[in-house]
Amino acid sequence: MTTATLPLKPITEDFKEAVAFALSQHEAARAFVAEVVEGGLRNVFLVGCGGSLTASYPVHFLLETRAGFPVFHMNSDEFNLRKPALLGEGSLVLVSSHTGTTKETVAAAHYAKSTGAKVAALTRDDDSPLAQAADIAFTYRSEDTVVAPKGxxxxxxxxxxxxKTGVEGDYAAIRKAYEALPDALYTAQEEGEALAHTIATALADExxxxxxxxxxxxGAGYGFTMCYLMEMQWKHGGSYHAGEFFHGAFEVVTEDQPVILFLGEDATRPMAERTRRFLDKYTRKAHYVDSRIFSLPGVPEELRGDITPIALDVFGTRLARHYESVRGHDLDKRRYMFQVEY
Known part of the structure; x- marks a missing residue:
């Protein structure tokens, strides 16, 4: 039974500043991409580990559903060992690591460049090993605000x-929505506080x-499970795709089995709603994180599905803080990570 508690830490002080700094690199991103496309873009690889890999799930979905080129998404070490046959000149590799020191990801940047691919790093600082290994680095300069600017x-x-590859879209409207994100995502965290407290309180001892x-x-669900529940709270958890859930995993559900379901506003929402109907019927410990609770001021209705994956991922960071507070287990506490050789 949880008895220890910690004060709830507030929303990060530099949240809006970090997101705004990421936004300020918009033109640099466009110029770099224009150069890559003009050089003969063939494919894109999204490479990282842990939270830096889960952060790229939204753009993997975005590009796979709209782009005319293939997009690949994989763990850094698998990328290094798999040696994709399509990697080489004409490839763009987006590598991500918060610290910029993740050895597998730094190695992936070097390997990608050795094949003739262009490499862009997404990381905290521009002087990290990963940033130095890449052709260009996009950064957010914050130790505490990571998920939102990286998204x-x-x-x-x-x-x-x-x-730049000629896909039709209202890019001016998209840009306007992005420029609203420092305030919109901050507000989303405030709007989610009561729900986060309810979930953390209910599931602290499960x-x-x-x-x-x-x-x-x-990525929001997987990242919350692996990075927050398991890594930072030392709690057993399992993350499953809401569609795959009905092909095996749902057999473990009982009336006392806790489940958290993330629901967005994109084309795959019907899968999540089907899962919610099942959980409503078979467990009394289901908790729903529905992006519709977020007002997202400045984001038009028709673009919410593009933005809500970031909002859900950001909600996960606040939910983790509520777990930390309710359980008295500091998110920075580790047994193995950065403590031993592995």
Whole structure:
């Protein structure tokens, strides 16, 4: 039974500043992408580990559904060992690591460049090993605000790729929506506080929690499970695709099994709604994180599906803080990560 608690940490002080700094690199992203496209773009690879890999799920979905070129998404070490046959001249590799020191990701940048691919790094600082290994680095300069600016950096590159390769779209409207994100995502965190407290309080002592999500929101669910529940709270959790859930995993659901379901506003929402109908019927411990609770001022209705994956991912950071507070387990506490050789 949880008895220790910690004060709830506030929304990060530099949140709006970090997101705004990411937004300020919009023209640099467009110029870099224009150069890559003019040089003969053939494909795109999204490469990273942990939270830096989950951050690219929304743009993987975006590009796969709209782009005329193939897009690949994989763990850094698998990228290094798999040695994709299509990697080489004409490839653009977006590599991401918060610290810029993740050894597998730094190695991936070097390997990609050795094949003739262009490499862009998304990382905290422009003097990190990853930034130095890449052709260009897009940064956010914050230790505490990571998810939102990284989502913005990925998104700006993805929309530049779509625009520069001739995909039709209202890019002016998209840009306007992005410029609203410092305030919109801050407000979303405020709007989600009560829900985050409810979930953390209800599930603090549960032995196992399953987390479901789909489409561009899959990274939000997977990232919350692996990076926050398991890594930062030392709690058992499992993340499953809401569509795959009905092909095996749903057999573990009982009336006392906790499940968190993330629901977005994109084309895959029907999968999540089907899952919610099942959970409503078979467990009394289901909790729903529906992006419709976020007002997202400045984001037009028709573009919400493009923005809500970032909002859900940001909500996960606040939910983790509520777990930290309710359980008294500091998010920075580790057994193995950065503590031992691995």
């Amino acid at each position: 913005v950096l990925f998104g700006q590159l993805a929309y530049a790729l779509l625009e 032995p196992v929690t399953y987390v479901l999500s789909a489409g561009p929101n899959y």
